[in-house]
Amino acid sequence: MNYLAFGLNINADIDFSDMLQPSSESANVTIKKAVIPEEDFEFTNVFRKGVQASIAFKDKTVILNWEGIVRCQISAGKELLYQDLGDDQQTLKLFLLSEAIGILLLQRNIFLLHGSAVLIGKQAHVFVGEPGAGKSTTAAAFWKINQTILTDDLVAIDLEKDRPMLIPAFPQFKIWDNTVEGLNVEPSLLRPSFEGNKKYLISQDFDSFPTKPCELKSINILTLEENSEPLNMLNVPIELLKHFPLPHQILRGLVHANHFKSAVKLSLTSKIVKFNRPNGFDALGTFVQNMTSEYEAK
Structure with a gap:
């Protein structure tokens, strides 16, 4: 069965029909079950479901391991092999669509952030921030007033066009x-x-x-700092690096350099601001209504 996620046409041997839209296009990515040998894994800075991910690099592939859940082998931005290590299928599917698909997108030269994105009018607005800053709650507040959440975890941005484009997740x-x-x-x-x-x-x-990429209008960095300094263009690459969503071992060599260059490009083409999220749901509701009114009017 073929499915659509992150702009990819995915042929999968696992049933994603409850999560992903069907695709009638030819597949450019394959997700299939395989036996993936254990490697000399190194623990990462990524946790899900209380499990710390580990990672290994072999030839031109990345192997991501979640002990007791799933082991993935990601190659050339085209193939995601997985070995079920014993958890339920719904958990397995959600893990495949998190860091594993993120590594595949990175292999396809897509710029990534850990955050949420909403669609206002025809433009995308991203919210990133440290844990507890309120990025997913802010996105949910937009959804509550009938805006679409384009992603709530893995933000994928295509910088190959004249304007940066946000790729909807699922x-x-x-x-x-x-x-x-x-x-x-x-x-x-x-x-x-x-x-x-x-x-x-x-x-x-x-x-x-x-189903199509949306023009990226703004990146909003939510902070818990009481007196955060205004963000300037020189700070943007360092600030966005804090919100890289994949294991830190991947950020080396050309990947690190490309992330920096892409962040600079974003600073020149999109509005990037840093602020405290309004405190309390009433204040958040007012903020969301005002931002929606501002951008829907443009």
Whole structure:
């Protein structure tokens, strides 16, 4: 079966029909089951479901290992092999669509950030920030007023065009339990998340979810700092490096250099600002309404 995610036409031997839109196009990426030998793995800075990922490099492939869950081998931006290590299938699918697909996108020269993105009008707006700064809650507040969440974890940006383009991920996002209460989300929309009882999954409408890249208008860096200094262009590459979503071992050589150059390009073509997220759901609601009104009017 062929599916669409992150602008990729994916042929997969695992059923993604509850998460991904079907694709009628020829596949340019393959996801399939395989036996992947253990390597001399090194622990990364990435945790999911309480499990620390480990990584190895072999020839031109990257092998990502989540003990007891899945082992992935990613090659040439075209092939993602996986070995099921014993967890349930829903968890397996979500892990394949996180750092594993991120490595494949990086191999295809896509610029990546850890954050959320929403669509206002025809333009994309990204929210990144340190843990607890409120990027996913902010995105959910936009969804609550009928805006589309383009991604809530892995932000993929194509810089090959004249303008940077945000590549929609897939029509599903995660929401925290306190956000469910604060935004008064209808319980019937919630599904359990693999990350425990404090997160839920929400699916957006498949038919209306964008399938084409959207022009990137702004990157909003949310901070918990009381008196953060204004962001200037010289700080942008360092600031965005903090929000690289993949294991730090990947950021070496040309990958590191390209990330820096891409961040500089973004600073010249997109609005990049740093600020504290409004405190409290009432203030957040006002912020979201104002930002929506501002950009829908343009």
